[in-house]
Amino acid sequence: MKSWSLFPRRSIHAKLLAFMLIAAIIPLITLGSMAYWKSSMVVREQFSKSGEYIATQLQIQIDNYLSQMRYMAYDINTYVSDPTLVVMREEQPKTYTGFLEQKNFERYLGAHRNLDTKGIFIVTPSGYFFGENVINGQDLMRESWWKALPAKLDEERWIGFYTPRHYVGFQDEAELRNQEKVLGLVVPVLSGYGVLKDSRILIEMKAGKLFQLFSQLEKDMSAHVTITAKSGELIYQTAGTFVQQESDIVWNKPLESNNWMIQVRLPYEQMNRSAEVIQSFFIAALILSAVLALLLAFLFSRRITGKIKRLQETMRLVGTGELQTRAEVDTEDELGRLGVSFNQMVRRIQTLIAEVSRTEQLKKEAELRAVHYQINPHLLFNTLNSIQWKARLSGANEIGNMLYHLIKVLEGNLDITQELVPLEKELQTVEHFLQIQELRYGPVFQFEQTGVEACRRYLIPRMTLQPLLENIFFHAFEDGQGTIRISVSEKEGLVTLLLQDDGAGIVPERLAKLLDPDLERSSKRGLGVYNVDQKFKLHFRMEHGMKISSVRGEGTTIQITWPKREELPDEHQGNDCG
Numbered sequence: 001m002k003s004w005s006l007f008p009r010r011s012i013h014a015k016l017l018a019f020m021l022i023a024a025i026i027p028l029i030t031l032g033s034m035a036y037w038k039s040s041m042v043v044r045e046q047f048s049k050s051g052e053y054i055a056t057q058l059q060i061q062i063d064n065y066l067s068q069m070r071y072m073a074y075d076i077n078t079y080v081s082d083p084t085l086v087v088m089r090e091e092q093p094k095t096y097t098g099f100l101e102q103k104n105f106e107r108y109l110g111a112h113r114n115l116d117t118k119g120i121f122i123v124t125p126s127g128y129f130f131g132e133n134v135i136n137g138q139d140l141m142r143e144s145w146w147k148a149l150p151a152k153l154d155e156e157r158w159i160g161f162y163t164p165r166h167y168v169g170f171q172d173e174a175e176l177r178n179q180e181k182v183l184g185l186v187v188p189v190l191s192g193y194g195v196l197k198d199s200r201i202l203i204e205m206k207a208g209k210l211f212q213l214f215s216q217l218e219k220d221m222s223a224h225v226t227i228t229a230k231s232g233e234l235i236y237q238t239a240g241t242f243v244q245q246e247s248d249i250v251w252n253k254p255l256e257s258n259n260w261m262i263q264v265r266l267p268y269e270q271m272n273r274s275a276e277v278i279q280s281f282f283i284a285a286l287i288l289s290a291v292l293a294l295l296l297a298f299l300f301s302r303r304i305t306g307k308i309k310r311l312q313e314t315m316r317l318v319g320t321g322e323l324q325t326r327a328e329v330d331t332e333d334e335l336g337r338l339g340v341s342f343n344q345m346v347r348r349i350q351t352l353i354a355e356v357s358r359t360e361q362l363k364k365e366a367e368l369r370a371v372h373y374q375i376n377p378h379l380l381f382n383t384l385n386s387i388q389w390k391a392r393l394s395g396a397n398e399i400g401n402m403l404y405h406l407i408k409v410l411e412g413n414l415d416i417t418q419e420l421v422p423l424e425k426e427l428q429t430v431e432h433f434l435q436i437q438e439l440r441y442g443p444v445f446q447f448e449q450t451g452v453e454a455c456r457r458y459l460i461p462r463m464t465l466q467p468l469l470e471n472i473f474f475h476a477f478e479d480g481q482g483t484i485r486i487s488v489s490e491k492e493g494l495v496t497l498l499l500q501d502d503g504a505g506i507v508p509e510r511l512a513k514l515l516d517p518d519l520e521r522s523s524k525r526g527l528g529v530y531n532v533d534q535k536f537k538l539h540f541r542m543e544h545g546m547k548i549s550s551v552r553g554e555g556t557t558i559q560i561t562w563p564k565r566e567e568l569p570d571e572h573q574g575n576d577c578g
Contacts, residue, residue, distance in 0.1 A: 013305040020297035021290075028289050036282045040275035047271050051221055052251050055264040058213040059253035062227075065116065065183055065210070066158075066257035069203045072112045072120060073156065073187035076201050079108065080122070080191045091128040091195050106130055118164070118182045118204040122189060125198050133168075140166035140202075149186060153200060158258055159184030160227075160235040161207050181207045214238070222270045230259040307335045311342065323350050355542055362538050381407060402439045408432040413463050420539060422567055423488065424456035430465050437473055441480025449486040458488075458495050459565045461535040467528035468499055468558060476503025476556060495564050502555040511550050536562050 079085055093099040109120045109131050121131035129137050140146055143166060145159050163179045182204040189199040217223040218238050227236040247268040254261050310328060317325040323346055327339035388403035412429035427449070434447055465486075473480060485500045506514070513519050514529050529546070536545040540562040550556040 016301035024293035043274045055251040063255050065205045069185040077190045118206050121202045123200050135166045153188040156187045183207045224265045226263045405432040405435040420459040421462045423460050433466050444481045446483040451488040455488040457566050464532045472501045497560045499558040505552040506550040
């Protein structure tokens with residue numbers, strides 16, 4: 001458990017994954033919840049409005065039917081109450097005049113029909129009827145609702161909805177389901193004389209359109225519809241069992257024509273079902289989006305952490321000493337630039353290690369040469385002093401002077417106690433060397449120096465100028481004839497020494513190889529110049545040292561540059577390295 005709890009804190013992959021997942025899920029949940037809440041509210045509102053609209057349409061349609069039926073009954077009653085208009089002396093006409101009177105009366109009744117009217121009849125107490133010859137009077141008398149009417153009907157009676165069995169053509173109960181229901185009204189005839197006395201007006205309206213509205217409420221919206229009379233009599237009720245709940249959405253629509261009450265009850269769960277469907281889709285979309293976000297976050301974070309892991313492995317290999325290892329760089333982003341910087345750092349480390357190795361190798365070689373030079377130098381100096389004394393006793397003063405200057409040059413050459421000496425001391429050795437050359441060749445060369453006095457205290461590697469002057473006399477001058485110029489200057493912490501001669505110059509092929517560190521030198525030819533350059537690099541880093549330019553027949557210029565450094569009063573003589 002502990003390792004798993006620490007995993008997110010130690011893994012960038014886990015952190016990136018969690019961060020990206022949170023960044024994707026929070027807006028998704030927020031926006032999705034707002035969309036769900038808003039859409040659910042709109043759906044509920046539209047659903048409620050739709051239900052109320054249908055209930056209102058039902059109210060208007062039934063009220064319209066009832067008004068038409070009541071108007072028809074009133075108009076017929078008005079008509080038949082006037083004895084000047086209707087003279088019906090017998091039910092079955094026995095004369096042609098009686099036949100015409102009955103036909104005219106039935107045409108009058110038929111004039112009240114419209115497309116929604118099923119039938120308009122006047123039924124006498126004997127069961128004879130006036131109207132279209134489409135019903136059977138005896139069947140009408142057997143209708144349960146007709147038999148339920150009082151014998152002495154004194155006011156209108158709304159029958160409600162029923163399936164008429166009294167129409168001609170109705171044969172059995174099997175047709176009952178397919179028979180269109182009608183809305184019936186029975187009104188007593190107000191005429192108190194003739195055959196119409198105590199008759200009844202029967203008006204039946206087709207209820208198909210009303211049942212279509214019932215069906216929309218009951219099937220499409222699962223609503224429960226009831227129509228009750230003012231007396232509490234149930235006129236219509238949706239089939240099936242319905243348990244009323246306090247949470248039901250209820251619309252009550254009273255009818256002005258006869259005070260019926262239409263009540264439509266819509267279960268709240270039914271109205272909320274559409275919102276539940278939206279909720280289901282929202283949850284499914286949320287889960288799908290979360291999985292997609294998790295997959296994309298995993299792939300993206302793995303791509304980043306994969307590069308980091310490869311760079312970490314490269315660093316580990318470099319740390320174990322495998323400096324040839326390089327970070328793989330395949331992008332130009334921050335990680336790519338980090339890889340480039342790391343590779344540059346490793347290359348610099350390799351270069352520094354190579355320089356340090358080379359410096360250590362040169363130090364060892366210098367130490368070996370120093371040990372070699374230390375072998376009994378006193379014997380050499382004592383011997384030379386003896387020869388000098390012998391020459392003076394023999395009157396060979398010139399040889400004595402040469403030996404004197406040679407001893408001074410050798411003292412400067414073999415004094416290994418101090419690797420960096422002031423420029424002034426190095427020039428003193430140079431003067432002894434030039435004295436030897438003057439005794440050798442005579443006063444045939446000129447030596448000029450400028451800027452020396454201002455720079456005489458600056459340190460320079462021991463025995464660097466004398467080998468260069470020796471090369472001039474042996475390779476550049478013929479019989480010692482020529483001019484040698486030394487100029488020293490200091491600028492921005494760097495000391496620059498120019499050594500120029502007007503001798504024979506150096507051929508380009510040889511000039512290109514003089515300072516080549518990769519050239520394997522099998523002889524001592526050119527080794528002095530290369531060693532002098534290595535001395536400066538050894539003491540003052542690789543970027544310092546010599547530059548040589550030469551023109552054949554015109555002379556050679558050697559430029560030496562190194563950092564300015566002065567000898568401190570308490571500086572240890574042997575601590576010469578910078």
